[in-house]
Amino acid sequence: TRDMKVDVLVIGAGPSGCVASAYLHQQGLNVKVVEKTTFPRFVIGESLLPRCMDHFEEVGLLDALKAANFEIKRGARFMKDDVVCNFDFSDKHSEGWDWTWQVPRADFDTILANEVEKMGVDISFEHEVVAVEIADNGTSTTTIHDADGNPYKVEAQFIVDSSGYGRVLPRLLNLDKPSSIPEHSSIFGHVKDVNRPKGEEGTLITFDVLDKDTWFWVIPFSNGNTSLGFVGKNEFIDSFEGDTSTRLQTMFKQSDYYYERFKDAPLLFEPKSIRNYSKAVTKFYGNGFVLTGNSAEFLDPVFSSGVTFATESALRSAKLISKQLQGETVNWEEDYSNYIKSGVDVFATYVKEWYTGNLQTLFFHRPENLEVKRQICAVLAGYVWDETNPFVTKHNRIVKSLAHLINMENEKSASV
Ligand code: FAD
Known part of the structure; x- marks a missing residue:
């Protein structure tokens, strides 16, 4: 494989890399995707959230997915002992999609990658990124091993690291930090x-x-x-x-x-x-690169937020890269890092409160409070940027205080 020069190098052809590269290509940029494996390949992350449908639709990947007839997911059922808590995405606080899919990712990701190739994006399978050098002006030189193990170099103005569990840039640039989520x-x-x-x-x-x-x-x-x-x-x-x-x-x-x-x-x-699947990084972007999807952060599977964050961060960063390469000034801290973090923080609260037991108290308390349920349902559908939802804006306190009220009520009735 010969050395080459592109506008954007995308590492990884999972949902994050596919959404990013589709968007960048549609903006007329010269994009190259390198993917370590051959597809289909197994990866975990099979329960999607309605919010990710927005992303696939915006970059023109939805119709191909629809044609595959994956199992439709209209909500989620949580069970504990004999109590069942059923969330129905059509009955939620926020506007937005009320269904999505549950998918074998080998098939799902293959459809995405095939579609992106059909759009004209160059994806090299069995090509692995092994080293990256980034100059002061943000231009990078990435060393890649092709399918025969032969090295070649790609010069890019920007790198999107969508390498998921491969965590390419967090490893090579030393960006890992311990996650705040309890180890599971x-x-x-x-x-x-x-x-x-x-x-x-x-x-x-x-x-x-x-x-x-x-x-x-x-x-x-x-x-x-x-x-x-x-x-x-x-x-x-x-x-x-x-x-x-x-x-x-x-x-x-x-x-x-x-x-x-x-x-x-x-x-x-x-x-x-x-083991210990939760991951975090010290920063989401830097000079000439951005981390998207699991390569940036992974919380916990309990609310199925992984793929949705992967596509949300991919689309968001692709829009900013495209602006920057057209000569506009981009505020990465505000428009990428803070935006993504605000969504991650909402989900992180729900994950933490799941394992403190507080959220489980809300889910399994009877009778149900239907208004509270509609608001939590919108969070579970992935609409974690909707500021009209108190379960988004007050996530820090609201789960804890409601669980506290329920516990006090239970204690009172137990002592009568
Ligand atoms: P990936 O889908 O992992 O894609 C990254 C790609 O990069 C891979 O194909 C890989 O081969 C490639 N790559 C890696 N290294 C290199 C390299 N050096 N060079 C070139 N290519 C490289 N999420 C959900 O949404 N729903 C769930 O139900 C869910 N359940 C989960 C359960 C568990 C136990 C765990 C741990 C996670 C779960 N997740 C779930 C999270 C989900 O797996 C990820 O969030 C999602 O796959 C992230 O997508 P991605 O595109 O960022 O990365």
Whole structure:
């Protein structure tokens, strides 16, 4: 592969890299995407949020996704013991999409990458970024190994790092910092859903809560397979012995609701595990580069915010890059970092309050407060920038204070 010069180099062809490169290409910029693997490839992150539909639509990727007939996700079900909390995206505080999909990412990401290539973007698969040098004026020289392991260099005016778990620039530029989210790990896999019940029950995405720190997901796909995953503290995950198949199957015995359905379901591959998955960085952008998606920050899977942040940050940064390369001045701190952080902060509160138990108190308290539920539902749909929603603007206090009120009420009724 020969050395080359482009306007923008995008690292990674996941949802973040695809949305960024589609937008930049449509603005007439010369974009190159490098992707370490060949597609289809497995990646976790299968439950989407309505908000990401806005992003796919804006860059012209929605129709191809619609044609794939993925399982439609209209809400989310949370269960604890006998109490069920059902969120319905059509009954939420904010305007916006009231449905999205639950998707096997290998297929989903392949469709995105194919579409982006069809638009005319150059994607090199099995090309891996191994080194980056950035000059004072922001121009970078990136060393890439092609499929045969031969190095070549790409000079770019701007780099979008959408490398997800690869965390290319955080590693190479030393930008990692510890996450403020309590440490958890996960084991997950796909099964052939041989006992899937007919009708809605068989297709519902569900979060089954075992205790404050431990829960698992059930994400049925339209291809007849279902994703199953456990999340818990490291001690919990480590307390199970054997290979990941045995561990996942043993964990599943803890689910009264789902055990029968999945006990004979064949695993489609050896389940995977990720330890301490939460990630954070010291900065989201720098001279000549920006971090998007998981390469920037990852909180927790409990509210399925990963892909939506990946596409939100991709589109936002692509717009700013395009302005900057046309000679306009861009305020990256305000218009990228602060904007993205304000959304991340809302979700971070919900994740933290999930594991303190406060949010679980709100979800499973009966009778439900329907207004509160509509406002929380808008957050869970990914509309975390809507300042008319008190569950966005007062996220720091509101979950905690409502949970406190409920706890006091419960104590009062227990003592009568
Ligand atoms: P990715 O989709 O990871 O894509 C990055 C790409 O970059 C990859 O294809 C990779 O091969 C490539 N790459 C890496 N290194 C290099 C390199 N050196 N050179 C070239 N290319 C490179 N999110 C959700 O939205 N919903 C969920 O239900 C959900 N569940 C999750 C469950 C768990 C247990 C975990 C840990 C995460 C979950 N996530 C979920 C988060 C989700 O996985 C990510 O947020 C999402 O995949 C991020 O997309 P991305 O485009 O940033 O990165």
